[in-house]
Amino acid sequence: MRRARFAAIPAAAAAAVLAFPAAAQAAVITQPFAADSGDSCRYGSTDGTLGWQYGSASPLPTAGVAVSGKLADRPLPTDPAATCGDDGYSSTVTFVAYAGNVEVGRQSRTADNTTTSFSFVLGAGSNSTGVNRVVVQVCRNPVVTLPPSYCGKAVTYLAPPVA
Template sequence: MRRARFAAIPAAAAAVAALAFPAVAHAAVITRPFAADSGDSCRYGSTEGTLGWQYGPASPLPAAGVAVSGKLADRPLPSDPAAVCRDDGYSSTVTFVAYAGGAEVGRQSRTADNATTSFAFILGGTSAATGISSVVVQVCRTPVVTLPPSYCGKPVTYLAPPVA
């Protein structure tokens, strides 16, 4: 009987300690959707996907990195009906730029020509010192064979989500 009482003491102490001292917080990821297009009437170039804002255990520090995943489509796609968008001889490029305040801390681009391209990459690093505060997404179109002029849709800015 005495052994049972003594064995219960460490278990009770562990339960009280767990309530008094919660476990150290783990890194958090807050996922938000994104979308942008080339700004033309046919929406020749368009992109969509998710931005995964990666916060360290010392949140609410600025996001250390942003996981980007999604797809870029450049019309006409092989599955499009012929009347949707004619082939205009341009390709589409999406550019993602990460900022810490006003300073650029990361950049990635992907290109598609009459196709859909999937992508997944990380902007920034794993250090909270990077402090990503926003990501700007923009789709531009560039001639495949001839010299520019190129044109771009409106840049879309995504701010780091607040951490509660």
């Protein structure tokens, strides 16, 4: 009787894995990100998390990268009057996902004197070898007049190693 009970444990575990395959497949490693427009006032800034999603066959390649965060463009309604006056520009953050040197996903979000939240997945479902890096950059563009536009430094985030 005792052996029968112990023999049932591995069978129950196998049944649980078959019943809930997503739990056995998905592994997500979360990494914070941040970038700004590079100007002295930091008119445009973004921050949040990158969720590197790994598939079931192997820790590599990634199945995609979940991006979640916010973009702020100054002046915000809560800013003191002396901080970063309205300069007539909006801020745009761009996220580009790469598999090697090939672009496999791109998303942008824009804010003008406000904060914008975002959440999306880059590189999911692409016929690639997996996302190995994401480049984040904040640029400022005139709202009414013609360019010039300018951008802060592009920040590169590499897929984290799987231990």
